[in-house]
Amino acid sequence: MAGFEILDPTVEPRRQPLTYVPRPDSLKGKRIGLVENTKFNSDKLLRRIGDILKTEYGAAEARMWRKHNAGVPAHQEILDDARQTIDVVVAGIGD
Amino acid sequence: MTSRISSQRYAVDDYQQALDLCYRRGWTDGLPVVPPTEPAVRAMLGAVGLEPDAQIAFITNRQVAISAEKVAINAVMAGCLPEYMPVVVAAIEGIADPRWGYHGPATSTGSAAVLTIVNGPIAKRLDFNSGDNLFSPGWRANATVGRAVRLVMRNVIGTMPGRLDRGTFGHPGRYTYVMAENEAESPWTPLHVERTGCRATDSAVTVMAALAPIQFYNQLSNTAAGVLGTLCDTMKYPGQIGQPNYCVVLAGEHMRTIAADGWSKADIRKFIFENTTNTIAHFKRTARMPGAIKPEDETAPRPLVQSPDDILVVAAGGRAGSFSCFIPGWASRTSSEAVTVVIKERRA
Numbered sequence: 001m002a003g004f005e006i007l008d009p010t011v012e013p014r015r016q017p018l019t020y021v022p023r024p025d026s027l028k029g030k031r032i033g034l035v036e037n038t039k040f041n042s043d044k045l046l047r048r049i050g051d052i053l054k055t056e057y058g059a060a061e062a063r064m065w066r067k068h069n070a071g072v073p074a075h076q077e078i079l080d081d082a083r084q085t086i087d088v089v090v091a092g093i094g095d
Numbered sequence: 096m097t098s099r100i101s102s103q104r105y106a107v108d109d110y111q112q113a114l115d116l117c118y119r120r121g122w123t124d125g126l127p128v129v130p131p132t133e134p135a136v137r138a139m140l141g142a143v144g145l146e147p148d149a150q151i152a153f154i155t156n157r158q159v160a161i162s163a164e165k166v167a168i169n170a171v172m173a174g175c176l177p178e179y180m181p182v183v184v185a186a187i188e189g190i191a192d193p194r195w196g197y198h199g200p201a202t203s204t205g206s207a208a209v210l211t212i213v214n215g216p217i218a219k220r221l222d223f224n225s226g227d228n229l230f231s232p233g234w235r236a237n238a239t240v241g242r243a244v245r246l247v248m249r250n251v252i253g254t255m256p257g258r259l260d261r262g263t264f265g266h267p268g269r270y271t272y273v274m275a276e277n278e279a280e281s282p283w284t285p286l287h288v289e290r291t292g293c294r295a296t297d298s299a300v301t302v303m304a305a306l307a308p309i310q311f312y313n314q315l316s317n318t319a320a321g322v323l324g325t326l327c328d329t330m331k332y333p334g335q336i337g338q339p340n341y342c343v344v345l346a347g348e349h350m351r352t353i354a355a356d357g358w359s360k361a362d363i364r365k366f367i368f369e370n371t372t373n374t375i376a377h378f379k380r381t382a383r384m385p386g387a388i389k390p391e392d393e394t395a396p397r398p399l400v401q402s403p404d405d406i407l408v409v410a411a412g413g414r415a416g417s418f419s420c421f422i423p424g425w426a427s428r429t430s431s432e433a434v435t436v437v438i439k440e441r442r443a
Contacts, residue, residue, distance in 0.1 A: 003106060003107060003108045003109070004106075004107060004113075004130070004132055005104040005105060005106050005107070005132065005133065006104070006105050006107060006113050006116065006117075006130045006131050006132060007100065007102040007103070007104060007105075007131045007132070007133065007136055007168050008102045008103040008104075008105065008168075009102075009122050009131060009165060009168040009169050009172060009246065009250040009251070010120075010122065010165075010250045010251065011159060011160075011162075011165055011250075011251050016158060038429075040385055041385070068429055069196070069199065069426075069427065069429040069430045070199065070430070071196055071198045071199025071200075071202075071203070071426075071430050071431075072156075072196065072198065072199075073156070
């Protein structure tokens with residue numbers, strides 16, 4: 001068999017620049033957003049984290065949003081609301 | 096077709112070297128692949144009338160555009176004949192549909208496979224198995240179409256076991272999980288006609304994020320209710336809760352028994368829906384739902400699926416044997432649902 005060429009079956013994902021908001025030096029007085037992913041107990045876990053951030057780190061408040069399901073990003077309403085109302089986000093998975 | 100194939104090329108001396116390269120680069124599912132040469136890839140594209148750079152689908156979570164060229168390369172590697180390409184393309188469109196929700200079933204610890212059901216004249220023409228040994232090896236179309244979809248998932252979308260794909264058990268159906276409906280012997284409306292309203296002369300694929308098939312046995316009943324009663328008893332308890340779909344596959348003997356009582360697929364779905372309802376208490380007692388059991392939970396109904404229409408009834412499997420099976424869907428209604436795509440045999 002003579003030599004031949006084969007074709008690469010893969011692709012590179014499209015690269016997107018991601019810009020992070022700088023981490024705050026302190027959580028004192030910050031408004032905390034909690035993004036719950038619908039898994040059992042993820043709400044409890046995040047609520048506990050929110051409580052700790054308030055009592056031990058001085059965060060002003062903590063509020064929670066619920067995603068449509070665990071397999072999708074936070075939907076637009078969450079993003080829009082979060083931009084207006086909170087300073088820091090905690091997202092987690094409950095498996 | 097004159098457009099350029101843009102994928103990177105690798106020169107090899109012979110088949111063994113090509114195979115070694117594919118293994119080394121992680122491009123196979125563990126089995127040997129057919130080397131994707133340009134003539135073979137062009138034949139695949141030509142069979143469906145697609146230019147190499149035509150976009151078949153876009154997976155938002157991965158920010159990956161799936162081109163016809165990459166689907167063709169992976170279909171060649173899987174061992175597909177060029178005439179299978181329209182089926183592969185339709186299945187890829189199905190799993191990229193937002194209703195299928197690619198990210199969840201592809202990556203979850205819950206280990207779904209892509210159950211693919213082929214309907215319409217294309218199934219017979221391409222010799223998709225719909226009968227004896229339904230899920231067994233031996234049929235090129237069943238074996239390679241499902242394999243091609245999985246290779247696209249792996250190589251194009253990046254669904255790599257151990258990395259983005261974190262399945263706890265994985266699934267043997269991830270090699271392939273393809274069947275056709277036995278429309279020639281079925282007394283019922285084919286699945287694709289029921290789900291899309293297309294004509295029976297159209298062809299379609301239905302993709303469902305699915306767990307393994309579970310077989311049940313009933314050699315005693317000669318009534319529809321008798322056979323399906325056994326199914327419901329078997330179906331009611333296993334698995335998770337809140338699954339989006341179940342596929343019920345009725346093989347020859349059961350199909351004939353149920354049809355002899357004059358039951359339609361709608362009758363079958365209604366019976367199954369009504370006879371597989373659990374109580375909230377049962378799910379709490381067996382730790383499938385959280386919380387303490389309240390008195391009202393003992394009678395609070397929890398149907399297996401939200402609607403009878405979430406049960407896909409398919410006539411397929413061997414003519415002989417008092418067996419049929421059901422296939423639970425993966426996860427929940429908000430995470431993924433079965434999608435039916437009518438096959439376009441020629442795109443241009």
